[in-house]
Amino acid sequence: MREAEAGDAPRFLDRLRAGETAAFEELVITYQHRVFGVAVRMLGNAAEAQEVAQEAFLRAHRALADFRGDAKLSTWLYAITSRLCLNRLAKGERRLRRQGEETLLRLAGGERPDVAVERSELEAALQRAIADLPEERRIVVVLRDLEGLSYEEIAEVLDLELGTVRSRLHRARADLKDKLERFLP
């Protein structure tokens, strides 16, 4: 995991369950990039991802009182976000088409121009390759290789068998390997 799970401290969970506004704000600050990251990689569009990420936090806010703490907060938030993304993709609620380049240029900001161009090209190719994956494989590779979740956590987030996670991840990586051949050494 990229950040420490300080958000799961019992005292913090109590404050969240009590509906403390400052605690919820702290939660959003802590997990905003991760939740948004899953959404933008899954949906391929920053505006749509922001909408879904906001909805994920609002749903969490409404359900916080019932959060028992069996799972980690991050796992719980990833589960909500993944479900929202998959539902949206399944229902075809796509108001905007993918605009991977726009997102990638923003992500590549602050670098030397030549590095930025190279990186931007790789990012664009990666984004396209990820976006072309079937959704059930895409979410697994995003959670594993971009968000760093363990197999067990992915199984919990997506409510899948461990074997299913493993096979989907393998197929996703194999697809990406074929599509990103020219970037490999």
Add this chain to the structure above:
Amino acid sequence: MNCHDARESLSAFLDEALAPEERQRVALHLEGCPECRRELARLEQTVALLHRVEPARAPVGFVDAVTAAARPRPWYRRVAAAVFLPFSVKLPAEATALVMVALLAVYVFERTPTLQESARTQPAVREIPRENTVRPAPPTALRDRLARDPSSGERPPESKVRQFEKEQDRREAPAAPRRDATPPVAAPPAATAPAAPAAPAPGAAPPAAKDEGALEKGQAENRQATAPPAAEGSRGAPAAPRLAAKRAAPSADAVTGIAVRDRDAAERDLAELIARVGGRETGRRREQDATIVEAVVPQPRYAEFTQSLARLGAWRVEAERPDLPAQVHVILRLQ
């Protein structure tokens, strides 16, 4: 382990997510299979590429947006949002619905004559059922026409007189005397003698009604039906109900409005004038803004009577029957 099985496990092998025994078997296969080793290397490089992807960052202001949206909104904002959001969908739909409702209302109004009638006429007109078959011109229109040409001598048709009387009926209090002019029914005993021979008796109402057309006939029948005892026994029963007397009374022959400066003085002058032309006052009612005087004037002197009204003030005939009877029942409004 063959190559197919080994490659299925390469991804998990990379992540060290295999059980020890399975990991051992894959490792053994890789030692003897350069193709699978190459495949493992490509897979590892692909995963390394994925790890180079910069973590996405939520846009600036995201936290504020989420915390603001999480705050409970006042009920009126929630209602407004439910009604109007999203604007792009709901506003056009609501505007279209509004226009359609308006068009429907106009359509229903156009197709329903009773609605149009109720929008134009006064409630008093609709109280009388037979008005459904005969539609006189609205009273306001009648007044306007008369006001435009008060001295033209044009006599309003019968229906206009009747219309005005209905309006008078509506304005009167239920117990107010009005048709005291009918001698046998409600006139004071002292006043009956001179007027009685000339005034039509209630029993003579049907013949008179014939002359006045279907509308008058219907009213005459109504009179007979509602007040026969009072009409027949009127001489012996001066205390007959006023309402019955009112219904049994013949209609006014003329209605005249007079604008006066001093109502008291005008009332006195009018009483003198009525007496001078041989008529008699049959009723008087003071209202807040006008005094209604009813009188019977002999037809031969009716013209002289109306001319003399000029002394009281500016006057105008508001309605007048075309064929005046021998005893003209006139209603004068002093205001």
